Each structure stands twice: as C-alpha cells, then as structure tokens.
Amino acid sequence: MKPRQALWRMVRATPKLYVTDIVLQLFRSAIPLLPALVVWKVLDQYSHGSNLTSGVWVMVGLLAGIAVARVTVLLMSVAMDAEVESAVGSMLMRNSFARILDAPGAAALRKPVGDVVSRLGGDTTTIAEMFVYALMVAGAGVQALLAVIVMMTIDPLVTLVVFVPLAAAGVLINLASSRIKDYHRASRLAAGEVSAFLGDAFNGVQAIQLAGAQRPIIARLTSLNEQRRRRTLRSRLFTETFMVSLWTNTAHVGVGLVLIIVAGQMNEGTFTVGELALFVAYLGWIADFTSLFSQNLAMYKQSVASLNRLEEILPAGGSLACLTTSASTRLVDVDAPRRVPLMCLEVRDLTFLHPNSARGVHDVSFDVQRGTFVVVTGRVGSGKSTLLRSLLGLIPLQGGEIRWNGELVTDPAQFFVPPQSAYTPQVPRLYSDTMRHNILLGLPEDDERLRLAVRSAVLEQDIDHLEHGLATLVGPRGAKLSGGQLQRVAAARMFVREPELLVFDDLSSALDVDTERRLWERLAEVSGRTCLAVSHRRVAWERADHIIVMADGRIEAQGTLEDVLRASSEIKHLWHEEGA
Ligand SMILES: Nc1ncnc2c1ncn2[C@@H]1O[C@H](COP(=O)(O)OP(=O)(O)OP(=O)(O)O)[C@@H](O)[C@H]1O
Numbered sequence: 324m325k326p327r328q329a330l331w332r333m334v335r336a337t338p339k340l341y342v343t344d345i346v347l348q349l350f351r352s353a354i355p356l357l358p359a360l361v362v363w364k365v366l367d368q369y370s371h372g373s374n375l376t377s378g379v380w381v382m383v384g385l386l387a388g389i390a391v392a393r394v395t396v397l398l399m400s401v402a403m404d405a406e407v408e409s410a411v412g413s414m415l416m417r418n419s420f421a422r423i424l425d426a427p428g429a430a431a432l433r434k435p436v437g438d439v440v441s442r443l444g445g446d447t448t449t450i451a452e453m454f455v456y457a458l459m460v461a462g463a464g465v466q467a468l469l470a471v472i473v474m475m476t477i478d479p480l481v482t483l484v485v486f487v488p489l490a491a492a493g494v495l496i497n498l499a500s501s502r503i504k505d506y507h508r509a510s511r512l513a514a515g516e517v518s519a520f521l522g523d524a525f526n527g528v529q530a531i532q533l534a535g536a537q538r539p540i541i542a543r544l545t546s547l548n549e550q551r552r553r554r555t556l557r558s559r560l561f562t563e564t565f566m567v568s569l570w571t572n573t574a575h576v577g578v579g580l581v582l583i584i585v586a587g588q589m590n591e592g593t594f595t596v597g598e599l600a601l602f603v604a605y606l607g608w609i610a611d612f613t614s615l616f617s618q619n620l621a622m623y624k625q626s627v628a629s630l631n632r633l634e635e636i637l638p639a640g641g642s643l644a645c646l647t648t649s650a651s652t653r654l655v656d657v658d659a660p661r662r663v664p665l666m667c668l669e670v671r672d673l674t675f676l677h678p679n680s681a682r683g684v685h686d687v688s689f690d691v692q693r694g695t696f697v698v699v700t701g702r703v704g705s706g707k708s709t710l711l712r713s714l715l716g717l718i719p720l721q722g723g724e725i726r727w728n729g730e731l732v733t734d735p736a737q738f739f740v741p742p743q744s745a746y747t748p749q750v751p752r753l754y755s756d757t758m759r760h761n762i763l764l765g766l767p768e769d770d771e772r773l774r775l776a777v778r779s780a781v782l783e784q785d786i787d788h789l790e791h792g793l794a795t796l797v798g799p800r801g802a803k804l805s806g807g808q809l810q811r812v813a814a815a816r817m818f819v820r821e822p823e824l825l826v827f828d829d830l831s832s833a834l835d836v837d838t839e840r841r842l843w844e845r846l847a848e849v850s851g852r853t854c855l856a857v858s859h860r861r862v863a864w865e866r867a868d869h870i871i872v873m874a875d876g877r878i879e880a881q882g883t884l885e886d887v888l889r890a891s892s893e894i895k896h897l898w899h900e901e902g903a
Pocket residue numbers: 677678679680681682683701702703704705706707708709710829
C-alpha cells in the first residue's frame with residue numbers, strides 16, 4: 324500500500340470528524356473575506372459623494388458582527404482540529420502497539436526501545452499535524468478561490484499578474500520536495516539514534532560504571548546530539564525558513580506589482596480606493612494560503628517519511644495497511660480466556676532453532692500430569708529456556724505439537740496466559756510502582772489472596788522488613804529490590820493468579836538454596852498445583868515427581884530422580900557439582 328493510500332484510509336475511518344472540521348474550516352476561511360467587502364462598498368459610496376457618517380456606523384456594526392462570528396467559528400474549529408489530531412495520533416499509536424504486542428512475547432523489537440518510543444511520539448505527531456494543516460489548507464484554498472473570483476470581477480488583468488510570481492515559486496517548491504523528505508528523514512533518524520542510545524545507556528548504567536566508561540559514553544552522546552542538532556537545523560531551515568519566506572516574499576512581490584499597475588488606473592479614475600483596499604486585503608489572504616500550502620506540502624513529504632519509519636518498527640509482516648486500519652484491535656477488546664482445568668499437558672517433538680545461531684531445542688517430548696512438580700535441568704546453554712519459551716508461545720514453534728487434556732493448542736501465545744498458566748522468566752520485569760500493584764497487576768484487590776501469594780513466594784519476611792510493606796515503591800524495573808526479591812515478587816504475581824500451570828525459569832540463579840527449598844515446600848502446601856520449573860539444584864530434584872534432563876537441545880533422560888541418575892551422565896555431573 325502506498326503512503327498516499329494509507330493516509331486516505333485514515334480519513335475514511337472517521338469521515339464525520341473530517342467533514343465537520345472541513346465545514347468549520349470553510350466558515351473560518353470565508354468569514355475573514357467579509358470585512359474587506361464591507362470596507363470596499365463603504366469607501367466606494369464615499370468616493371461617489373455619499374454621506375460617510377451613516378456609512379461609518381453601518382460599517383462598524385457589520386464589522387463587529389463579523390468579528391463575533393469569526394471568533395466563534397475560530398474557537399469551534401480549533402477544538403475540532405484538536406479532535407482530528409488526537410484521532411490520527413491515537414490510531415497510529417494504537418495500531419503500532421497492537422501489532423508489536425501481537426508478536427510472540429520473546430521476539431525482539433526491530434529497533435532499540437528508545438528509538439521505538441521516539442518514533443511513536445515524534446512520527447505520529449508529524450502525521451497528525453499534517454492532517455490538521457491539510458484541513459486548514461482546504462479552507463484557505465476555498466478562501467483564496469473566492470478572493471480570486473471577487474478580484475477577477477473587479478480587474479482580471481491585475482489579478483492574473485499577481486499569479487505569475489506565485490506560479491514561479493510553485494515550480495521551485497516542487498523541485499525541492501524530495502529534498503524536504505530526505506532532510507526530515509535524516510533529522511528523525513538522528514533523533515531516534517539519540518533516544519536509542521539513551522535507552523541503552525540507562526539500561527546499562529551499572530556496566531558503564533563498572534567499566535569506568537562514563538567519559539566515552541558522554542562523548543558519544545554529545546556527538547550524536549550534535550549530529551541531531553545539525554540535521555534538525557538543516558531540515559527546519561530548508562522547510563520552514565526557505566520555503567515559507569519564498570512564498571510570502573513572492574506574494575509581497577505580487578502586491579508591489581498590483582500597486583505599480585493600478586497607480587495609473589487610479590489617476591484615471593478607473594480603479595477606486597475601495598477596490599485597492601480590497602485587493603491589498605485579499606492578496607494578504609492569498610499569500611497566507613500559498614504559505615500554508617507550501618508548509619503542508621513539506622509536512623506531507625515529512626509524513627510519508629514518518630509513515631515509513633513507523634512501518635519499520637512493526638514486527639515482520641506489519642505494513643502500512645495495519646497501521647491505518649480502523650478495525651478494533653486486541654488492545655481494546657481482549658477477553659480473559661475461560662479457565663480449562665489441567666489434567667494432562669502433552670508436548671510432542673517440540674522444535675525451535677534460533678535463526679541466528681541454529682541452536683535451540685529438537686524433538687522434545689514429555690508429559691505434565693495435574694498436581695505434579697516437573698523439573699527441567701541441564702547445563703548452561705542446553706536449551707532449558709528455549710524449551711519453556713517455545714512451549715508458552717513466546718517464540719514461535721517450528722515443529723511439534725502441544726495438547727492440553729488431549730486438545731491441540733493451536734495458538735500457544737494466546738492460550739498459555741492466566742488462568743491457564745503463568746510464567747516467571749529468568750529476568751522478571753517489574754514496573755516503577757508499589758510492590759502491591761506489581762503483584763496484582765490489574766487484578767481486583769483481595770487481601771487474603773494477596774497474603775497467600777506472598778507466603779507462597781516466601782516474600783513475607785522481606786515485606787515485614789520494608790518500611791512501607793507492600794506499599795513500597797520498587798523503582799524503575801524493580802531497581803530497589805535485590806535479584807532474589809525481584810524473582811519472588813514475580814513469583815507472587817504468578818501465585819495470586821492461581822493458574823492451572825505454574826512455569827518458573829531458573830529461580831536458582833537468584834535465590835539461595837534455603838529460600839528455594841522453602842519455595843518448593845510451600846508450592847506443595849496447596850494441593851493440585853501443577854508446576855514446570857527450570858532448576859539445577861538438588862532441593863528441586865529431590866521434590867520433583869518428574870525430571871527432564873536437557874543436553875545440547877535434546878532430552879538426554881527423563882523420569883524420577885532415581886531413573887535419571889541411572890540413565891544420564893549429565894545429571895550425574897550436575898549432581899556432583901551441586902554436592903561440591
Ligand atoms: N536469541 C538467541 N539467538 C541465538 N541463539 C540463542 C538465543 N538464545 C539462546 N540461544 C542459543 O540456544 C541455545 C539454548 O539456549 P537457552 O537459553 O535455551 O539455554 P539454557 O539451557 O536456558 O541456558 P541457561 O542455563 O544459561 O539459561 C544456546 O546454545 C544459546 O546460545
């Protein structure tokens with residue numbers, strides 16, 4: 324789909340809004356033409372010897388009435404402009420978000436987070452402003468047309484002369500239009516690079532400090548900022564200063580030409596003072612239209628660049644068509660899935676290889692029965708996380724099938740969410756909010772349920788020691804908590820949802836042995852809980868009903884602890900390492 328078609332699709336999505344705005348724009352533009360008409364007629368009557376006293380009062384009355392109408396329409400149309408701007412901006416943001424969130428959970432963004440945020444903010448604003456300007460230009464165009472018609476009825480020759488310099492400027496602007504797009508693209512790219520760099524720097528503050536790399540980081544930021552400054556300045560100078568001044572000055576040349584041509588006619592009495600007043604006033608409006616038109620042309624070119632930039636952040640398969648669709652998205656009409664009590668989860672020949680390393684998991688098959696504790700173990704890089712992620716639909720399955728009580732799960736990403744399952748990744752994400760809100764994450768307040776979840780996650784003592792308990796703010800991404808606390812807040816977030824299947828990816832990395840042991844003990848306190856957990860600790864293996872040992876992306880052995888200790892050299896190795 325071409326950008327032009329995509330923009331038109333957005334108009335068709337909410338036609339009433341645009342029609343209302345354009346009607347208001349027509350009034351907003353037509354009313355300012357009236358004062359010059361009044362002044363023209365009054366001055367002409369005066370030139371023909373009428374009494375000015377009564378005419379002045381009529382003129383004042385009419386001008387006052389026009390002024391009131393003008394202000395009223397102006398206020399209404401400004402309010403409607405804001406509606407259009409927010410409709411366009413929110414449609415683009417909502418659709419971009421919906422597509423990004425529709426991608427498998429663990430799929431990486433196509434651009435750094437900072438750059439994505441910059442595009443969602445800056446580029447959507449560029450497009451939304453272009454729409455508002457386009458509607459203003461439509462009104463101003465009708466205004467200019469009406470002005471030209473009135474001027475033509477007075478003196479066609481003088482009117483045509485005015486357009487010669489404007490036409491020349493139009494050709495110049497057309498020649499420059501591709502440069503406008505390139506300059507805008509370069510300036511937005513530089514802004515995105517600064518945001519992306521800042522995002523990465525904030526994420527890696529500790530690494531930067533440990534490496535003593537503050538100076539080079541600041542130097543790099545300074546150079547990126549300088550590049551952004553230069554490119555933004557070039558883009559603005561070219562579009563705003565050069566183009567606007569070209570149009571406005573050309574219009575002024577037109578006024579000069581009118582004055583030169585009509586000077587002789589006024590002497591002869593064929594061009595009146597009233598007509599001159601009207602020409603000068605209307606030329607001003609025509610100049611405004613041409614200036615607005617040139618700005619809008621520039622904005623259109625910038626919007627095309629911005630639309631392409633938004634398209635670039637969509638996951639594979641995303642296009643301009645999905646950015647500009649008016650169909651409601653999952654973001655607004657998502658329904659909580661119906662609980663389907665788990666009896667047996669069957670995984671058969673599950674395969675996923677990471678595209679850039681060709682490593683992952685091959686032909687993995689196992690069962691998880693209701694109420695059992697299944698532990699996945701293996702050395703670093705043996706495929707444990709990939710196994711959990713592909714099972715849960717966070718990365719797309721390349722082969723194999725998953726059955727829940729015998730029924731094929733066709734879309735794991737949609738299915739493996741609460742109340743069916745909940746998952747704690749190796750590095751859980753918390754939000755800059757209170758501990759309570761991080762655990763509930765939108766669930767209705769229920770103190771008893773919360774207390775049980777906190778107990779199951781072995782978090783109660785930590786909360787008792789915090790000054791504000793559950794109301795403690797955890798800081799950005801939970802930065803005020805230790806790694807172990809962070810893991811357990813995320814675990815409590817799972818428990819409070821009481822899912823059919825609890826999935827943990829490697830609590831051992833952040834918890835000491837004793838805390839991990841207590842967590843598995845508490846897991847068993849509530850009967851019927853089913854859990855699939857990655858762990859390489861004896862405390863987990865000893866409680867496990869079933870152990871899956873991974874080696875090089877395949878299952879080396881599975882069964883009870885006794886079974887796997889007999890059959891697997893991997894777990895023997897890990898067992899001795901653990902003991903040591
Ligand atoms: N995003 C990725 N791109 C390319 N290869 C990857 C990616 N993630 C993992 N791998 C590779 O896939 C294999 C399995 O990785 P995985 O993270 O599943 O192992 P793991 O057993 O969970 O390791 P750990 O104990 O360190 O968490 C490894 O060889 C790893 O290098």
